[in-house]
Amino acid sequence: MVAQTIPVKTFDLVIFGGTGDLARRKILPGLFRRMCAGQMPADARIIAAARSDLDDAGFRQFARDAITEHVKDSQCDESGIERFLASLAFEHLDIFEDSGWKKLKGRLREGVVSAFYFSVGPSLFGEIARKLTKFGLTTDDSRIVVEKPFGRDKASAVALNAELKNCFDEHQIYRIDHYLGKETVQNLMAIRFGNALFEPLWNAQHVDHVQITVAESIGVDGRGAYYNKSGAMRDMVQNHLMQLLCLTAMEPPSKYGADSVRDEKLKVIKALEPVSTLNVVRGQYLGDDGEASYLDHSGDPQSRTESFVALKVNVANWRWAGTPFYLRTGKRLRGRMSEIAVVFKDPPHSIFEGEFDRRGNVLVIRLQPDEGITLRVTIKEPGPGGMRLTEVPLDMTFAEALGDKIAYLPDAYERLIMDVIRGDQTLFMRGDEVEAAWDWVDPIIAGWTESGVRPLPYDPLGSGPEDSLMLLHRDGRRWREIKP
Numbered sequence: 001m002v003a004q005t006i007p008v009k010t011f012d013l014v015i016f017g018g019t020g021d022l023a024r025r026k027i028l029p030g031l032f033r034r035m036c037a038g039q040m041p042a043d044a045r046i047i048a049a050a051r052s053d054l055d056d057a058g059f060r061q062f063a064r065d066a067i068t069e070h071v072k073d074s075q076c077d078e079s080g081i082e083r084f085l086a087s088l089a090f091e092h093l094d095i096f097e098d099s100g101w102k103k104l105k106g107r108l109r110e111g112v113v114s115a116f117y118f119s120v121g122p123s124l125f126g127e128i129a130r131k132l133t134k135f136g137l138t139t140d141d142s143r144i145v146v147e148k149p150f151g152r153d154k155a156s157a158v159a160l161n162a163e164l165k166n167c168f169d170e171h172q173i174y175r176i177d178h179y180l181g182k183e184t185v186q187n188l189m190a191i192r193f194g195n196a197l198f199e200p201l202w203n204a205q206h207v208d209h210v211q212i213t214v215a216e217s218i219g220v221d222g223r224g225a226y227y228n229k230s231g232a233m234r235d236m237v238q239n240h241l242m243q244l245l246c247l248t249a250m251e252p253p254s255k256y257g258a259d260s261v262r263d264e265k266l267k268v269i270k271a272l273e274p275v276s277t278l279n280v281v282r283g284q285y286l287g288d289d290g291e292a293s294y295l296d297h298s299g300d301p302q303s304r305t306e307s308f309v310a311l312k313v314n315v316a317n318w319r320w321a322g323t324p325f326y327l328r329t330g331k332r333l334r335g336r337m338s339e340i341a342v343v344f345k346d347p348p349h350s351i352f353e354g355e356f357d358r359r360g361n362v363l364v365i366r367l368q369p370d371e372g373i374t375l376r377v378t379i380k381e382p383g384p385g386g387m388r389l390t391e392v393p394l395d396m397t398f399a400e401a402l403g404d405k406i407a408y409l410p411d412a413y414e415r416l417i418m419d420v421i422r423g424d425q426t427l428f429m430r431g432d433e434v435e436a437a438w439d440w441v442d443p444i445i446a447g448w449t450e451s452g453v454r455p456l457p458y459d460p461l462g463s464g465p466e467d468s469l470m471l472l473h474r475d476g477r478r479w480r481e482i483k484p
């Protein structure tokens with residue numbers, strides 16, 4: 001595993017909501033993998049806190065089940081699992097009650113990095129912060145990790161920031177956007193700023209447009225109640241897609257460090273032009289022939305919540321004026337695919353005769369599936385018959401290219417939790433960034449609410465509403481295909 005096994009200092013990590021879905025699927029398996037990779041100190045402690053009627057042994061069984069279910073590629077044998085389970089403890093605690101906090105405090109060691117992961121619903125974030133302070137569980141060196149969603153609009157994000165900042169300094173607050181922990185997303189920065197090749201071309205003079213797609217084939221079934229209050233704009237665009245846009249569009253930071261990177265991302269958000277209704281399409285999947293619709297899944301037959309959104313976004317600065325960024329995300333689409341595609345302009349003059357189906361040079365940064373990078377280039381078709389041109393991909397799938405240097409690509413949560421322990425905030429959102437993102441998103445949502453217009457229907461397992469195709473067609477462009 002490349003540069004992943006540098007051990008961190010020992011730590012006490014408290015997971016509020018340690019018995020929840022996120023802890024079971026991501027946090028506990030991620031910590032276990034880090035231990036197997038030799039990064040977690042032997043004396044690190046993980047304490048889950050929740051209202052469940054569990055003791056240490058009961059929680060260890062919960063964690064064992066989580067590992068069995070979610071870690072298929074473990075390099076640890078039974079003794080490794082036992083070692084991990086021995087680092088776990090459980091504290092029975094209701095966040096709204098005063099009992100339990102002193103006992104939890106008694107579990108924490110002095111002089112050790114302490115981190116508190118808020119893996120609970122957002123309505124509990126402020127209360128945990130207050131209780132941690134009230135019962136004296138934290139020091140200046142403590143960190144808190146806050147899950148998404150961070151607010152549901154600017155006002156609630158400002159209020160939440162204020163609540164957290166009442167108790168903690170900004171350098172102690174780690175707001176998670178797990179997309180930032182993805183290997184490919186960090187590779188986007190490595191590609192841009194670690195090579196001399198791309199950066200000179202990374203501007204409106206050479207880039208025709210950028211497409212950012214996060215498509216899911218599953219619907220919202222099972223999460224309908226939550227999703228119905230959120231929608232694609234709040235659940236995906238305000239955080240994940242905007243973060244991808246920022247990393248693609250930002251100026252080179254002076255160094256790879258938390259504030260330098262976040263300062264540059266913030267400048268991009270502030271340079272985003274307001275989006276007119278003409279440049280945004282929202283949709284809702286509508287099934288027939290036995291296919292379920294969003295309305296069935298959401299549990300609200302009148303719901304106007306969007307399960308799809310596509311936008312044309314202009315970044316109003318010198319680098320990007322005239323080069324649109326098209327964003328789209330949706331559920332129940334043809335395939336599961338997340339990528340950033342940078343589409344370059346055609347050469348200014350062709351010296352070759354004849355036509356071929358030119359789609360141009362495209363640099364595709366794939367987040368899933370098969371994390372990797374593809375650059376499409378024009379070459380001569382092999383064989384005699386004159387100078388005939390065709391386009392081929394120069395493809396690099398990380399898992400293939402790095403071969404046995406990586407046993408697997410670490411999950412985003414693994415990296416992010418270790419960054420918290422190391423005290424590196426580069427891949428976490430700063431408070432002002434989150435507020436600025438809501439500033440841009442709020443008027444779009446307000447426009448939908450005011451108009452009362454229903455989202456456009458689209459076929460399950462399709463490409464989204466027709467109007468989203470038109471968003472590009474009318475500019476003489478087309479979306480990249482969502483492959484099944």
Ligand SMILES: NC(=O)c1ccc[n+]([C@@H]2O[C@H](COP(=O)([O-])OP(=O)(O)OC[C@H]3O[C@@H](n4cnc5c(N)ncnc54)[C@H](OP(=O)(O)O)[C@@H]3O)[C@@H](O)[C@H]2O)c1
Nearest residue numbers: 017018019020021022050051052094095119120121147148
């Ligand atoms: N699940 C995901 O894939 C995912 C992805 C991204 C972000 N998130 C975010 O992560 C957070 C957790 O999500 P989740 O899916 O894990 O939720 P969940 O499955 O509903 O789990 C919630 C956890 O909070 C605990 N809890 C609830 N009320 C409590 C209270 N008053 N005092 C103490 N503990 C309490 C629950 O345990 P008890 O009932 O035993 O108290 C449980 O452990 C949410 O903010 C969510 O938006 C989740």
